[in-house]
Amino acid sequence: GNSVTQMEGPVTLSEEAFLTINCTYTATGYPSLFWYVQYPGEGLQLLLKATKADDKGSNKGFEATYRKETTSFHLEKGSVQVSDSAVYFCALSPSNTGKLIFGQGTTLQVKP
Amino acid sequence: GAGVSQTPSNKVTEKGKYVELRCDPISGHTALYWYRQSLGQGPEFLIYFQGTGAADDSGLPNDRFFAVRPEGSVSTLKIQRTERGDSAVYLCASSFRQNTEAFFGQGTRLTVV
Numbered sequence: 001g002n003s004v005t006q007m008e009g010p011v012t013l014s015e016e017a018f019l020t021i022n023c024t025y026t027a028t029g030y031p032s033l034f035w036y037v038q039y040p041g042e043g044l045q046l047l048l049k050a051t052k053a054d055d056k057g058s059n060k061g062f063e064a065t066y067r068k069e070t071t072s073f074h075l076e077k078g079s080v081q082v083s084d085s086a087v088y089f090c091a092l093s094p095s096n097t098g099k100l101i102f103g104q105g106t107t108l109q110v111k112p
Numbered sequence: 113g114a115g116v117s118q119t120p121s122n123k124v125t126e127k128g129k130y131v132e133l134r135c136d137p138i139s140g141h142t143a144l145y146w147y148r149q150s151l152g153q154g155p156e157f158l159i160y161f162q163g164t165g166a167a168d169d170s171g172l173p174n175d176r177f178f179a180v181r182p183e184g185s186v187s188t189l190k191i192q193r194t195e196r197g198d199s200a201v202y203l204c205a206s207s208f209r210q211n212t213e214a215f216f217g218q219g220t221r222l223t224v225v
Contacts, residue, residue, distance in 0.1 A: 004154075032211075042218075043115075043116075043203075043216045043217055043218045043219065044155070044203070044205075045216070046214070049213075089154050089155070091154075093211070096210070096211055097160075097168065097210070097211070098143055098145070098160065098207060098210040098211040098214070099145060099157050099160050099168060099171075100145075100155070100157065100214065102147075102155045102156070103154050104152070104153050104154045105152075105153070105154050
């Protein structure tokens with residue numbers, strides 16, 4: 001079956017620290033991979049995506065690379081800001097379906 | 113409106129009652145998805161519509177849950193004989209077509225007492 005596993009939170013960092021949030025997946029076929037973000041009081045927003053192996057998705061300084069050999073899609077940012085504090089969800093979409101399978105979410109707190 | 117609109121934003125109901133949750137997708141979006149998010153968990157897929165028809169309802173937990181989209185736009189998620197375990201945030205998302213970026217609403221927080 002299809003599933004996504006994320007590292008447990010909360011993750012607490014100081015401003016300008018390096019961020020990694022681990023995500024691994026299990027899937028049949030060739031899924032697309034996503035990171036969604038939920039800022040306090042707001043709805044889920046797409047942060048970045050990758051649709052095939054070795055693709056790198058990037059947005060707002062965040063990056064993630066689709067690694068088929070390790071079935072991973074880890075989220076990274078070189079220097080986090082207080083405004084990055086949010087809940088981050090890794091997700092996959094089985095081939096050509098559009099529906100999303102989410103991980104449990106990781107809360108990031110960035111302190112000044 | 114510019115985004116996906118869900119009403120009501122909050123709903124408190126008594127165990128055993130019937131509830132309806134409404135989703136207004138972005139105009140022109142043909143695909144519509146319902147998810148359920150329990151506290152501390154990621155969203156869990158319930159059902160997906162392409163146009164008026166349910167293309168995949170494999171996530172509906174049991175026959176108390178039903179959803180419709182009669183004109184291919186607004187969708188209603190219906191829950192019969194509500195149970196305390198149905199308490200969650202119900203999210204709706206729409207996309208221009210299948211497998212393009214999905215835009216999420218703010219959700220309806222359902223509490224069954």
